[in-house]
Amino acid sequence: MRCGLPAGFWSTPDSGQPSRLRHPAPPATESTCQHVFTTHPDLPYGDVTKHNSRNSHIRLSQHPERTDSVIEHQPAPDAIVVGGGIIGCTLAYELQKRKINTLLLEHGKIGREASWATAGIMGPPSAAGLPLHRAALAEISHKLFPALLESVEEDGGVPSSYLPIGKVLIARTEDEVELAQAQINWQINHGIDATWIEPDEVRQLEPMIPHDILGAFYSADGGTLTGHRWTESVAAAFQAIGGQIRERCPAVSILTDGERVTGVDTPDGPISTRTVVLSAGAWTRFLGPAIERSLPLIPFKGQMIGVLPESAADRPRHVIGKITGGYLVPRIDGSVAVGASLEDIGFDKRVTAFGLEYAMELMQSLGPGLRNAEVVSTWAGLRPGTADDTPLMGPVPGYDGLWVSTGHHRTGIQLAPGSAVLVADAIATGKPDELLEHFSLERFS
Ligand SMILES: Cc1cc2nc3c(=O)[nH]c(=O)nc-3n(C[C@H](O)[C@H](O)[C@H](O)COP(=O)(O)OP(=O)(O)OC[C@H]3O[C@@H](n4cnc5c(N)ncnc54)[C@H](O)[C@@H]3O)c2cc1C
Known part of the structure; x- marks a missing residue:
């Protein structure tokens, strides 16, 4: 039996219109399905x-x-x-x-x-306060990742783009300090490196971070990947x-x-x-x-921008973020990804003024020294969420x-x-x- 799909299956629910192709349609005389996968060079x-x-x-x-x-x-x-x-x-x-x-x-x-x-942030999950089963999945994944990385590079021979640079997550309010401490305790209890650092130490690690902070969560564990x-x-x-x-x-x-x-x-x-x-x-x-x-499944839109710092000295050395979310993420190509928004507006991947404004505010808040960086890319994607x-x-x-x-x-x-x-x-x-x-x-x- 073939379980048929309803009419309009491939149209998106918000528009009801056939959507546009991101890649040219194959000629009608060729098979639609491509049987060979080759890795693609970086998207220009x-x-x-x-x-x-x-x-x-x-x-x-x-x-x-x-x-x-x-x-x-x-x-x-x-x-x-x-x-x-x-x-x-x-x-x-x-x-x-x-x-x-x-x-x-x-x-x-x-x-x-x-x-x-x-954004490709990897590493110890922000698991404090999560239900036990979700924290357990995060912990298992974190433990399995190094072996996966090794076997993928060995089997496939394609470099992974992983940067093991750790993360610095700043706290500006007492509530945020509490959140950071809970995360640090969770990680230490699970044998994962994490520590609280005072503002002076934060600026030694990351000179670009503004002065109006109470301190930061720091973990050398984890890093980033280009998705x-x-x-x-x-x-x-x-x-x-x-x-x-x-x-x-x-x-x-x-x-x-x-x-x-x-x-x-x-x-x-x-x-x-x-x-x-x-x-x-x-x-x-x-x-x-x-x-x-x-x-x-619910599509949750996330918008980001990519900026190229004027010089290597202006580039974050770690993933820098707010303890409540929002990040500057250094990438292997020298750019820094900034974001991401979280929007529940259906199957919509347009980059909007809201998304750009969100990223600009984040950059101002986490790394104002990047204000002269060149904006080299903007994008949006749909996270697969559930209720x-x-x-x-x-x-x-x-x-x-x-x-x-x-x-x-x-x-x-x-x-x-x-x-x-x-x-x-x-x-x-x-x-x-x-x-x-x-x-x-x-x-x-
Ligand atoms: C802006 C943004 C920032 C994020 N940052 C992070 C982060 O820092 N760290 C992190 O861990 N996660 C992050 N995420 C979340 C993470 O990217 C997603 O959870 C993850 O990529 C989901 O992977 P997936 O394979 O489920 O979905 P997708 O990557 O969307 O893949 C689904 C695939 O299925 C294909 N498909 C759809 N329908 C069919 C069909 N009928 N037949 C065959 N193929 C089909 C699609 O073309 C697509 O390629 C971020 C997401 C966004 C959008």
Whole structure:
């Protein structure tokens, strides 16, 4: 049985209009799905503006050459992961490591949505005050990251872009000092380096920080990644160990026989498999009607700007942030990413005056010395959020062989290592870890 999608599936809910393509449509005579993934050179800044087109999906029509035969794929994959952001790529890599032959389907290009727009801050989670299960996922991910980094670079041979520079998070009010102390205590209790530093020490570490502060949280642990580069590195590692990737090849339907998942339908035809994982970020919700249930993802927009400091001396040496959020993030290409806003306004990726104003205020507040830096890029992305700010991970109730892993909202880059291992282990062994129960889709039934 093919679970059909409702009319207008590929239009975005806010506009109801077909959205624009960020990449040119392939000629009608060629297969839509690209069977080979190669890592892309860094996007020139000129391309950044193209990334800001309002919407992000095309309205699908039947492919002119489609024969409805199963796409040639010998042997049929053991598993299909839908969505080539950091969550889907890391999961596909972990499945392949467990000898589960995996095919990754990506609607556009690998790592070009939230995982592209990300600030890429890695490291000890801001876990003080979080529910225990979310803190546990963050802690597991933090512990797994160094080994993942090593194996990705070794398997794929593509540098990760990771800068292990630590972070300085400033406090300006007594409430913020309390928040910083709680975070420091949490990290120390979990064996993760963190300390409180007084204003003089802050300025020794980061001369650009203004004087009106009460002190700062400091941890040498953690750093930053350039999101699309990291996602591509993981995808390259996945491919290097035998995984398959098809870009410009969206899942348009989930195929089932009764409650048993039997495959995925694509514009080029159906692909058989017995395990499907939905990791399509904020767009996962559009796959809900195909399985007649709600996949309640909420797109939370984040806008950022990239600036190039006048000289290396003007560049932050660490990730600098407010303890309440908002960051200056040094990147491997010498630029500094500033942001990010948090907006609940649907599938809208325009860069707006509000987003620019937010970033400018942040820069003024954290590093006024950057006021002469050149603004070299602006962008917006859609974080996959949920109503209770908790990822959705585990089996989809009512289906045999259907899984979900998405909804990582503001910390998907940080949480990808643990999420991938938990879901891959559950699929490989058939015995989900108890921790996964807290992330079950069942809570929205
Ligand atoms: C501005 C901003 C700053 C952020 N900063 C941080 C940070 O500092 N640290 C951190 O940890 N996190 C951060 N995040 C959050 C993090 O980037 C996200 O949580 C993470 O990238 C989500 O990854 P994903 O793979 O779930 O989604 P995405 O990266 O959006 O990937 C989903 C993929 O699925 C594809 N897709 C959609 N529909 C289909 C379909 N039907 N078939 C096939 N493919 C499909 C899409 O094209 C896309 O490539 C930030 C996010 C933003 C926007």
